Amino acid sequence: MAKGTKAKRKTKSKKITLKMAQSCMELTLDGKRRLDLSFKGITAVPKCVQKLFHMDEVDLSRNTIRKIPDFIAQFIKMTVLDLHSNYLEELPVAIGYLQNLKVLNLCNNRLTSLPSELGLLNKLQTLNLGLNQLEALPASIGALEELRHIGLSDNRFTRLPGCLLKLKKLESIKMDRNPIIAEKIPTEKPVSISESFYLVKESFLCKECLNRLTTCLMYICQTLLNSNKTESKV
The missing domain is CATH 1.20.5 (Single alpha-helices involved in coiled-coils or other helix-helix interfaces)
Structure with missing residues (x-):
């Protein structure tokens, strides 16, 4: 070690084997196959997970994952993907292959932008993007015809994204603690696009x-x- 310097310790990712991953599989009450790898201390999605592409739900939340690998595109049956509370700075364009996805939780990451391929998730009903660093949404979000709930709290939006006005089935938008808008939209009740009006x-x-x-x-x-x-x- 050089004099006057301190060696930096690299955070080691916990190694997850296929056997360990399989032990984290469970069957939900409604018969869905669920893979729960939350709280595993991993910094990357284990490569062995590729062999579990038949999962209906995948939970990778509360880790320190920085990147989602392209092999995520193999999980075409997946309906729920939970990635909240990680270190994600971007999403792969491969996310657009998850055509059966209904719930996508990306809350509490480091996202500054989103790929336009998100607009290909035509069955998506819930999208949580809270606690990130987003200033805008891709225009393709306006193509998510089944979207009902979107969370945008704790970001950097200065106004309501125009693409959301195209979503006829949208029931609630959470915009708490964003510049300007956060002060005018009630924090307790979700914004109802079709039933309520707000003075701004x-x-x-x-x-x-x-x-x-x-x-x-x-x-x-x-x-x-x-x-x-x-x-x-x-």
């Missing part, structure tokens, strides 16, 4: 939202005007 400043709205609002107001004014004319004639 004009500066908080994107151009598309302003155009829609203007059209809506003009329609209301015209309707009221026509109604008054009809009543005066009577």
Whole structure:
């Protein structure tokens, strides 16, 4: 060791063998095959996991994983993927092959951007992206026709992503603790796109939202005007 310096210790990833991984398999109450590798102290997804591609649900949460390998594309039957509380800085484009995915949890990572391939997950219903470093969403998110819930809390959004306005089945958006919007959207109740309305400043709205609002107001004014004319004639 050089004088005056201190050797840096590398964090060693716990080695997971196929036998160990198989011992972490379980059957859920509804008959789903689930692989639970959470809290395993791993910094990378074990290569042996490739042989368990038939899993319906995979939990890799609460580790220190920095990268998702491309072989994730082999898990085409998977409906739930939990990757929350890791060190992920990016997602592979191979994520787009998970055509049966319904739940994707990426909360509490280090993501600064997302691949446009996320828009290929046409069965996705829940997407949790909270506690990351995101400033925007790819426009392809607007193609997730089955998406019902999306979590965007604790990121760097300054306004509601316009692509979410295209999602007709979206029921809730969590935007707590984001710049500007976080102060105006209630933290306890989810934002309902189809049933509730919130008063916000004009500066908080994107151009598309302003155009829609203007059209809506003009329609209301015209309707009221026509109604008054009809009543005066009577």
